[in-house]
Amino acid sequence: MSGTTVSPDRILIRGAHLISVDPLVGEVPSADILIEDGKIARISPCSDDAIDAEVIDAAGKIAIPGFVDTHRHTWQSLVRHIATDWTLGQYFTGIHFGLSALYRPEDTEIANLLGALEAVNAGVTTLLDWSHNLETPAHADGAIAGLRDSGIRGVFGHGGGATMWAVPNAVPHSLDVERIQREHFGGGTTNGLLTLAFAARGPQFTPGQTASDDILLARRLGLRITMHVGDGEWGRSRPVEVLHANGLTGDDITYVHCNTLSGEELMIIADTGGTASVAADVESQMGHGWPATGRLLEAGIRPSLSIDVCSSTSGDMFGAMKTTISLQRALDNSRTENADGRAGVALECADVIEFATLRGAIATGLAHEVGSISVGKAADIVLLDTHRLETTPLNNAVGAVVYSGHVGLVDTVLIDGRIVKLDGRLTRPDLETVLARATRARDELFERAQRQEATASARLGGAWKPAAVSAS
Numbered sequence: 001m002s003g004t005t006v007s008p009d010r011i012l013i014r015g016a017h018l019i020s021v022d023p024l025v026g027e028v029p030s031a032d033i034l035i036e037d038g039k040i041a042r043i044s045p046c047s048d049d050a051i052d053a054e055v056i057d058a059a060g061k062i063a064i065p066g067f068v069d070t071h072r073h074t075w076q077s078l079v080r081h082i083a084t085d086w087t088l089g090q091y092f093t094g095i096h097f098g099l100s101a102l103y104r105p106e107d108t109e110i111a112n113l114l115g116a117l118e119a120v121n122a123g124v125t126t127l128l129d130w131s132h133n134l135e136t137p138a139h140a141d142g143a144i145a146g147l148r149d150s151g152i153r154g155v156f157g158h159g160g161g162a163t164m165w166a167v168p169n170a171v172p173h174s175l176d177v178e179r180i181q182r183e184h185f186g187g188g189t190t191n192g193l194l195t196l197a198f199a200a201r202g203p204q205f206t207p208g209q210t211a212s213d214d215i216l217l218a219r220r221l222g223l224r225i226t227m228h229v230g231d232g233e234w235g236r237s238r239p240v241e242v243l244h245a246n247g248l249t250g251d252d253i254t255y256v257h258c259n260t261l262s263g264e265e266l267m268i269i270a271d272t273g274g275t276a277s278v279a280a281d282v283e284s285q286m287g288h289g290w291p292a293t294g295r296l297l298e299a300g301i302r303p304s305l306s307i308d309v310c311s312s313t314s315g316d317m318f319g320a321m322k323t324t325i326s327l328q329r330a331l332d333n334s335r336t337e338n339a340d341g342r343a344g345v346a347l348e349c350a351d352v353i354e355f356a357t358l359r360g361a362i363a364t365g366l367a368h369e370v371g372s373i374s375v376g377k378a379a380d381i382v383l384l385d386t387h388r389l390e391t392t393p394l395n396n397a398v399g400a401v402v403y404s405g406h407v408g409l410v411d412t413v414l415i416d417g418r419i420v421k422l423d424g425r426l427t428r429p430d431l432e433t434v435l436a437r438a439t440r441a442r443d444e445l446f447e448r449a450q451r452q453e454a455t456a457s458a459r460l461g462g463a464w465k466p467a468a469v470s471a472s
């Protein structure tokens with residue numbers, strides 16, 4: 001970086017190829033982005049004018065809004081990749097009814113720090129942490145501490161712990177969420193870069209009255225709600241119809257997955273202003289059904305995207321975008337009326353970039369702050385290096401981001417105007433300590449697991465195949 005008079009409150013990103021995801025700004029081949037006090041103050045064609053700011057030379061780089069992941073069980077970062085060959089039933093046995101109970105609060109904290117830093121490194125600047133392994137208040141405090149320590153813009157989705165998630169049961173949602181709101185959020189919904197949300201079980205996981213009580217609790221606390229629905233065969237139990245019949249649908253709910261919802265249920269979501277989160281990698285791997293992207297779009301809902309679990313897939317949104325577009329195009333192309341591609345391409349690269357950014361901001365209630373590179377929004381910006389074999393010559397920036405994008409291209413990341421990654425490296429100095437803590441916590445977790453009857457067969461290396469439970 002260079003600058004005339006360096007002012008930490010002013011940063012100029014100079015000469016970026018801008019993909020703004022703001023329809024009024026569009027794509028600008030060479031743009032200057034001025035940041036003042038953490039906010040985007042001006043977007044203009046690139047110029048050589050001297051300016052009193054810290055300058056980031058972005059020639060040869062693509063600027064995109066930071067990605068927004070609307071659903072990640074970040075606590076599973078410690079057990080990453082152990083479930084890559086598991087079905088949904090095996091996942092329930094091995095993790096939800098197996099390893100989850102063995103987490104100590106300090107494990108949750110390091111898992112969240114590790115997972116959030118993984119996200120930041122990959123250009124995810126906003127993460128909805130779908131936190132549903134919080135058996136004690138200390139676990140919740142650890143989860144929040146990990147998120148806060150990472151510097152990410154985090155949405156902490158409080159989802160309780162194993163007692164709540166035994167299926168089926170009628171245990172009410174843990175009232176620790178009230179303590180968390182009081183102690184960590186001053187009785188409101190935000191504190192610094194963190195926002196509090198409510199990760200509800202919904203009708204698939206609880207009988208009707210409990211599901212209703214949970215949602216009413218979230219609304220009493222003023223929290224947005226996120227809920228799994230329509231995942232796999234048991235998602236055919238019409239959960240959204242149940243909610244609607246009880247007067248509980250609304251524009252404060254993000255419906256995660258949606259694969260096996262009926263067409264009528266998708267219309268209910270659209271008519272009530274709900275948002276959606278598609279996790280195409282995990283859905284296609286675990287057997288949730290075809291990702292609902294195209295059916296959601298037909299119903300008038302533009303979905304956000306999510307990672308879901310790093311125990312099964314990678315934690316970057318490049319993969320999420322590519323799987324989403326590939327599977328939907330495969331479905332579209334398989335329709336007989338589209339033989340030989342006569343109907344053209346329905347889902348375009350620009351669409352999935354919008355899903356991974358702006359639609360995520362809308363689904364987390366943060367679109368006034370993030371999701372696009374727009375004047376007045378917070379400077380959550382990612383610069384992607386294009387001076388690479390896989391992106392030279394740069395003929396179509398939007399297509400390159402979707403089809404050749406990967407974590408290795410993420411050169412610079414700003415969150416709220418702070419530079420958290422520069423020249424391809426996270427700026428925090430203690431990464432080795434974080435990695436060592438995470439590995440030690442993983443070692444101790446598996447040592448404890450092997451001493452328990454239910455998880456005695458837990459092994460690293462892919463050999464562990466838990467028996468599958470029926471989720472229905």
Ligand SMILES: [Zn+2]
Binds near residue numbers: 130256
């Ligand atoms: Zn999930």
